[in-house]
Structure formats: structure tokens, C-alpha cells
Amino acid sequence: MIISIILKKIRQAVTDLLPIVLVIAFFQIVVLRQPLPQMGEVLFGALLVVLGLTLFVQGLEMGLFPIGETMAHALARKGSLFWLLCFAFALGFSTTVAEPALIAVAAEAADIASQGGLIDSSQESQKQYAFGLRMSVAFSVGLAILIGVMRIIRGWPIHYLIIGGYGVVMLMTIIAPKEIIGIAYDAGGVTTSTITVPLVAALGVGLASTIRGRSPLVDGFGLIAFASLLPMIFVMGYGLIVF
Amino acid sequence: MEFLYDFSKVLLGTCRDVLPIILLIVFFQLFVLRQSIPHLRRLIVGGVYVIVGLALFLAGLEKALFPLGKIMANQLSDPAFIYGAGEIVTHADWKAYGWVYLFAAMIGFATTIAEPSLIAVAYKANEVSAGTISSWGLRVTVALGVAFGISLGTFRIITGTPLYLYILVGYMIVIIQTLFAPKSIIALAYDSGGVTTSTVTVPLVAALGLGLAATVPGRNPALDGFGLIAFASLFPIISVMGYAQLMQWRTKCSIKNMEKRNAL
Numbered sequence: 001m002i003i004s005i006i007l008k009k010i011r012q013a014v015t016d017l018l019p020i021v022l023v024i025a026f027f028q029i030v031v032l033r034q035p036l037p038q039m040g041e042v043l044f045g046a047l048l049v050v051l052g053l054t055l056f057v058q059g060l061e062m063g064l065f066p067i068g069e070t071m072a073h074a075l076a077r078k079g080s081l082f083w084l085l086c087f088a089f090a091l092g093f094s095t096t097v098a099e100p101a102l103i104a105v106a107a108e109a110a111d112i113a114s115q116g117g118l119i120d121s122s123q124e125s126q127k128q129y130a131f132g133l134r135m136s137v138a139f140s141v142g143l144a145i146l147i148g149v150m151r152i153i154r155g156w157p158i159h160y161l162i163i164g165g166y167g168v169v170m171l172m173t174i175i176a177p178k179e180i181i182g183i184a185y186d187a188g189g190v191t192t193s194t195i196t197v198p199l200v201a202a203l204g205v206g207l208a209s210t211i212r213g214r215s216p217l218v219d220g221f222g223l224i225a226f227a228s229l230l231p232m233i234f235v236m237g238y239g240l241i242v243f
Numbered sequence: 244m245e246f247l248y249d250f251s252k253v254l255l256g257t258c259r260d261v262l263p264i265i266l267l268i269v270f271f272q273l274f275v276l277r278q279s280i281p282h283l284r285r286l287i288v289g290g291v292y293v294i295v296g297l298a299l300f301l302a303g304l305e306k307a308l309f310p311l312g313k314i315m316a317n318q319l320s321d322p323a324f325i326y327g328a329g330e331i332v333t334h335a336d337w338k339a340y341g342w343v344y345l346f347a348a349m350i351g352f353a354t355t356i357a358e359p360s361l362i363a364v365a366y367k368a369n370e371v372s373a374g375t376i377s378s379w380g381l382r383v384t385v386a387l388g389v390a391f392g393i394s395l396g397t398f399r400i401i402t403g404t405p406l407y408l409y410i411l412v413g414y415m416i417v418i419i420q421t422l423f424a425p426k427s428i429i430a431l432a433y434d435s436g437g438v439t440t441s442t443v444t445v446p447l448v449a450a451l452g453l454g455l456a457a458t459v460p461g462r463n464p465a466l467d468g469f470g471l472i473a474f475a476s477l478f479p480i481i482s483v484m485g486y487a488q489l490m491q492w493r494t495k496c497s498i499k500n501m502e503k504r505n506a507l
Contacts, residue, residue, distance in 0.1 A: 028315065041307065048302055052301070056296030192441070209371075228476060
């Protein structure tokens with residue numbers, strides 16, 4: 001019984017990874033016409049990936065989803081809007097501020113800005129610029145989850161908020177300095193890590209299923225969308241203020 | 244031995260990612276909610292699975308797929324491969340890059356299928372829609388969107404057209420679609436745009452973008468290398484809403500047909 005469940009999970013993970021293997025094999029053999037280098041190492045790595053994905057999915061069902069929903073239920077039942085919003089903001093801020101991808105992007109952005117002569121090329125001002133950028137992205141993700149939770153509670157329709165947000169992004173794209181635009185768009189993509197996403201999704205769905213009159217499908221999703229929209233606005237805003 | 248060192252480094256990194264979440268949850272449980280967590284043992288085991296699983300996944304990717312994918316991205320964008328060896332190219336011809344577009348589309352599709360965050364969101368979507376949204380169907384739709392987006396993104400890098408034009412047009416399409424798409428899919432569609440660019444997709448796609456920007460004549464990696472990720476998060480929104488619209492339209496048509504038949 002247990003073995004058949006495990007086998008099913010492993011088969012699922014293999015199916016998930018098969019496309020990557022096929023694409024790489026096709027291009028390596030048919031297009032580039034080169035033998036696969038270090039076959040043994042590649043196979044060993046692929047085995048790890050399958051094992052890891054199987055464990056991860058199992059852990060999602062056992063740990064991350066339940067904890068997100070339990071927190072959502074408990075906070076909603078407590079009935080304190082203040083603490084619920086605190087939790088939302090802290091979740092967004094704390095998981096983003098130390099994200100390695102964000103640190104890398106911020107450092108790169110500082111480098112580009114100093115090359116373009118927008119800030120001093122001294123180490124000090126570059127560091128300050130990168131730090132400010134990181135803080136504004138982390139703050140914006142916290143604010144995004146907070147707004148998203150408010151939306152679920154109040155039942156605001158998501159499309160007005162998102163369309164409004166995109167409108168602001170488009171306007172700011174026109175007036176923001178050119179050097180910051182590419183970074184701003186990418187900042188929206190790097191903010192949500194693999195562990196944050198399931199937790200945030202479970203929080204949203206948990207809240208929407210606890211509060212009366214909300215549908216988990218219509219209202220429960222959308223938190224991640226805010227978390228990738230708001231950083232774009234904040235990074236461009238940061239660019240406008242600093243330069 | 245070297246592998247164990249690499250693996251423990253990845254494991255430590257994953258633990259550091261989880262640390263703020265654990266602190267936050269413990270703080271709220273102890274000071275705000277002041278109640279015990281049900282099924283605590285199960286949750287902890289699940290949490291350990293997630294951390295170890297993700298670390299194994301990342302370590303395996305870094306060992307096997309990323310180096311290979313990056314080498315291939317470089318080889319495919321190498322002018323010697325595209326124009327033939329010995330040819331001196333001063334002006335990029337966008338028609339010569341057929342394999343690059345195909346590679347971009349296929350690698351975008353394949354990495355999105357394997358993306359753990361998307362698996363998580365699709366699982367939840369399947370659960371709350373009581374099975375009407377199939378988890379696999381959502382993932383394939385999102386992956387098709389990413390495939391098209393990244394392919395178009397490489398076209399942009401090769402032709403050197405400005406990023407904001409594409410993005411502005413893309414947003415226009417999203418806004419118009421939002422007005423007409425079924426309300427129940429909108430939030431999910433926006434979310435799927437945010438989750439596609441994560442652990443698997445970003446390293447490979449970034450390598451492709453930077454490789455192209457470095458080798459295509461007349462492109463600057465600092466300016467043109469960015470932006471592929473923006474494409475990868477814009478087009479899934481369009482494809483998911485588009486798919487929902489198509490389904491809605493087909494249901495409408497079949498209802499109309501039924502009515503017609505009944506009238507006869």
C-alpha cells in the first residue's frame with residue numbers, strides 16, 4: 001500500500017522532469033551533434049532531482065499547506081484585523097528581505113547605476129543604493145500581501161486592483177529612468193521563493209474559505225500576483241526618487 | 244566528498260530561507276494565538292521533507308542540468324554555429340536564429356513543467372475548484388505561455404527592439420482580456436504569472452538571455468540581457484485567461500446548438 005503510493009509519487013516526479021531531459025538530449029544529439037558530457041554525473045544529478053521533487057511534493061501536502069491554512073483559520077477566528085495584517089506584512093517582508101536572488105539583483109542594479117553615472121562610483125554609495133533597493137522591494141512585498149489579505153476580507157474584486165496596478169506600472173515605465181526599468185520588471189519575478197509561494201497560497205485559500213461569503217477560487221488566489229506587481233512600482237519609484 | 248559539501252551548502256541555504264517563516268509562525272503561536280498547533284508532529288515531518296526535498300532538487304539541478312543547459316545556451320547562440328564558422332557577422336539577421344527560438348520555447352516549456360512553485364499552486368487550484376481545474380492542464384497551459392514568451396523574448400534580444408514596447412502591448416492585452424474573461428479564473432491567472440519564474444526557470448533562461456546579448460553583434464549584455472523573466476511572467480497570464488475564455492466560448496456554443504436542436 002505505502003510502496004504503491006511512493007511509487008506513484010516517484011512516477012509523477014519523473015513525468016515532471018522528463019520534458020527537460022528530452023529537450024536537452026534532443027538539442028545535444030540532433031542539433032549540436034555532440035555526445036552528452038559526463039554521463040554518470042548527469043544521471044546521478046537527475047536521480048537527486050527526482051528524489052527531491054518527490055519529497056518536496058509530499059512535504060507540501062503534509063507540512064506547508066496545512067500550516068498555512070491552520071494559521072489562516074486561527075487568525076481569522078481570533079477576529080483581530082490588526083494581527084492578521086501584521087502577520088501578512090511580516091510574512092511578505094521577512095521572506096523577501098534575505099532572498100539571495102534579490103540580493104544579487106540589487107547589487108547588479110547598483111553596479112549598472114554607477115556605470116551610468118547616476119550615483120557615485122564609490123563603494124559606500126553603491127552599497128547604500130543596493131540596500132535601499134532591497135528594503136523597498138521587501139517593504140513592497142509585505143505591503144502587497146497586506147493589501148491582498150485586505151482584499152480577501154473586504155471582498156474587493158481583484159481585477160480593479162490589478163488593472164489599476166498595471167496602469168501605474170505603464171505610467172511609471174514612461175517617466176522612470178531607462179536604466180531601472182529592466183531591473184524593476186525582473187524584481188517582480190524574483191521576489192517569491194519556492195517556499196513562500198505554497199505558504200502564501202494556503203494562507204489566501206484558508207482565509208477565503210473561513211470568511212463567509214468568499215469563494216476560495218475567486219478570492220483565495222491573487223496574493224502572489226500582488227507580490228509580483230508592487231515591487232515593480234516600488235523599484236521604479238525608488239529610481240525616480242534617488243536620481 | 245565534494246558532493247556532500249555542495250549538498251550541505253544548499254541545505255544550509257534552504258534552511259536560511261525557511262528560518263524567517265519558522266520564527267514568524269512560532270512568534271504568532273506563542274504570543275498572539277496562544278494555542279497549540281494541531282498535528283504538530285506531522286507538520287514538522289512535512290516541513291523537514293520540504294527542506295530536504297528542495298535541497299536535493301537544487302543540488303541535483305546544479306550538478307546535472309544547469310551546467311549542461313548553460314553550455315547549450317552558449318553553443319546555440321555562438322555566431323560560429325549560427326552563421327557557419329569563419330563568417331564575419333556585423334549585423335544580426337533575425338532569420339538565422341531558428342534553433343535559438345525553438346530552444347527557448349522548448350526549454351521554457353520544460354522548465355515550467357518542473358517548477359515546484361507552480362506544482363504547488365496547481366495542486367491548490369485543483370483542490371479548491373473541486374477538480375474542475377485539472378492540475379496538469381493548468382501547468383501545461385502556463386508552460387505554453389512561458390514557451391511563447393521566452394521565444395518572443397529571444398527575438399527581442401536578437402532584433403534589439405525596446406523592451407517596454409512589448410511589455411506595454413502585453414499589459415494592454417492582459418487588461419482587455421481581464422474585462423472579458425470568466426471572473427473565477429482571473430486571480431488564478433495572475434498568480435500563475437508570478438510563480439513561473441522561480442528556481443528552475445530563472446537560471447537557465449538568464450543564461451540564455453545573457454549568452455545571446457553577449458554574442459549577437461551590436462547587443463550589450465547589461466542592457467539587453469534583462470527582461471526575459473518579464474516575458475516569462477507576462478505570457479502565462481494571457482494563456483491561462485485565453486484558455487478559460489476558449490472553454491467558456493465553447494460551452495456557450497454547445498448550449499446554443501443544443502437550444503437550436505431543441506427548437507427544431
